[in-house]
Amino acid sequence: MREQSDEALMARVGRGDQAACALLVDRHLGPVLGFCRRLLGDPAEAEDTAQEVFLRLWAQAARWRSGEAKLRTWLFRVGHNLCIDKLRRRPTMPLEAAGDPADPGLAAPDAMIRDESRAWLRRAVAALPDRQRAALELCHYRGLSNAEAAAAMEIGVEAVESLLARARRTLRQRLRAEVPELMADA
Amino acid sequence: MTKDANAAQGGAWTLDRLERLLDRYGADPAAWPASERPGALRLAEADPVARGLMEETARLDVVLAADIEPVAVPDGLRSRILAAAPAPGRQRPGRWFGLIAALWPFEAGWQPAMALAASGAIGFVLGLSGISAESTGVSFDSAVDSLVLGPVVIGESLL
Numbered sequence: 194m195r196e197q198s199d200e201a202l203m204a205r206v207g208r209g210d211q212a213a214c215a216l217l218v219d220r221h222l223g224p225v226l227g228f229c230r231r232l233l234g235d236p237a238e239a240e241d242t243a244q245e246v247f248l249r250l251w252a253q254a255a256r257w258r259s260g261e262a263k264l265r266t267w268l269f270r271v272g273h274n275l276c277i278d279k280l281r282r283r284p285t286m287p288l289e290a291a292g293d294p295a296d297p298g299l300a301a302p303d304a305m306i307r308d309e310s311r312a313w314l315r316r317a318v319a320a321l322p323d324r325q326r327a328a329l330e331l332c333h334y335r336g337l338s339n340a341e342a343a344a345a346m347e348i349g350v351e352a353v354e355s356l357l358a359r360a361r362r363t364l365r366q367r368l369r370a371e372v373p374e375l376m377a378d379a
Numbered sequence: 380m381t382k383d384a385n386a387a388q389g390g391a392w393t394l395d396r397l398e399r400l401l402d403r404y405g406a407d408p409a410a411w412p413a414s415e416r417p418g419a420l421r422l423a424e425a426d427p428v429a430r431g432l433m434e435e436t437a438r439l440d441v442v443l444a445a446d447i448e449p450v451a452v453p454d455g456l457r458s459r460i461l462a463a464a465p466a467p468g469r470q471r472p473g474r475w476f477g478l479i480a481a482l483w484p485f486e487a488g489w490q491p492a493m494a495l496a497a498s499g500a501i502g503f504v505l506g507l508s509g510i511s512a513e514s515t516g517v518s519f520d521s522a523v524d525s526l527v528l529g530p531v532v533i534g535e536s537l538l
Contacts, residue, residue, distance in 0.1 A: 206465060214464035218457060227450035240456050247460045254465050310442045333443055358402040365402070365439045 199264035206254040218247065221265065224335050225272050231330045232276040234319055242279065246272045262344075269337065269345035273327055280323055310372075317367050321360050328356035392418040397429050406437035 197216070205213035225246055229239035249271055318326060324346070331342040332353070339357075343350045397419055404410045408420060423429045
């Protein structure tokens with residue numbers, strides 16, 4: 194059976210179709226949750242934020258206009274804004290006190306240390322500035338185009354490309370300095 | 380080859396430019412803009428430092444690619460979101476009913492709304508009728524009583 198588009202599902206959600214709601218949640222909750230986890234680094238706070246994103250979607254459903262915004266971009270834009278608000282309200286703390294970032298992909302806690310390069314990468318990504326981390330997460334991990342990421346972050350495409358380039362350069366330089374053996378084995 | 384020597388020989392292609400290209404697009408030449416490809420590949424072939432930059436970037440690409448995987452969603456989160464989803468019998472209240480519900484969470488919102496409307500109507504009628512304690516000798520309280528309870532008959536006259 195052909196998969197229904199987000200637009201078609203949103204029209205059904207606006208009429209109170211619970212099956213359409215479930216399909217949209219199953220399609221988008223994982224990526225939105227992963228994005229929030231990567232930005233916030235706190236699994237519980239990320240869950241609350243992802244839930245808030247969908248509650249706002251339900252509130253918009255009856256007034257949703259097809260073609261005005263791509264649903265996926267809209268979800269990440271709301272998620273990004275909520276995460277940035279939470280990050281701004283946080284007291285600043287030294288990086289060492291922040292601890293390891295949350296595993297954005299797996300529920301099992303030992304999965305994070307299963308792979309040395311993954312564990313290192315997640316610490317390094319967590320230490321990136323918020324906007325660089327958001328751009329990397331949207332484009333690399335969530336597969337958005339640079340234009341979609343720009344819409345989600347409400348900045349220009351050039352700015353997204355610049356954030357991505359700075360993030361990748363920092364990661365590459367840290368990889369070389371901190372785990373040269375990983376560079377050789379990768 | 381130093382950056383300066385490279386710039387002198389290859390024109391615009393420098394290690395800095397190659398590094399910017401790699402940081403922006405990764406190490407796979409297929410992902411680079413076609414116009415950049417020949418010059419960048421020539422530099423990487425001729426310069427061991429440039430080749431090292433490409434290898435570093437390729438390793439970062441591998442590490443990044445290995446970290447992409449589906450996100451596990453806790454069942455409880457999915458259930459909570461779906462419990463709040465729109466349903467035919469559970470349409471969200473309109474803006475005004477939502478405001479009333481927020482201001483008066485104790486019982487049905489029509490009760491305080493009606494009380495407020497009745498108060499306004501009484502004030503409006505009193506204002507239109509021009510009744511005042513000075514002109515009629517009737518106090519405000521007794522005027523309200525007469526509106527709410529009906530006129531009081533004393534002898535043949537109506538107050």
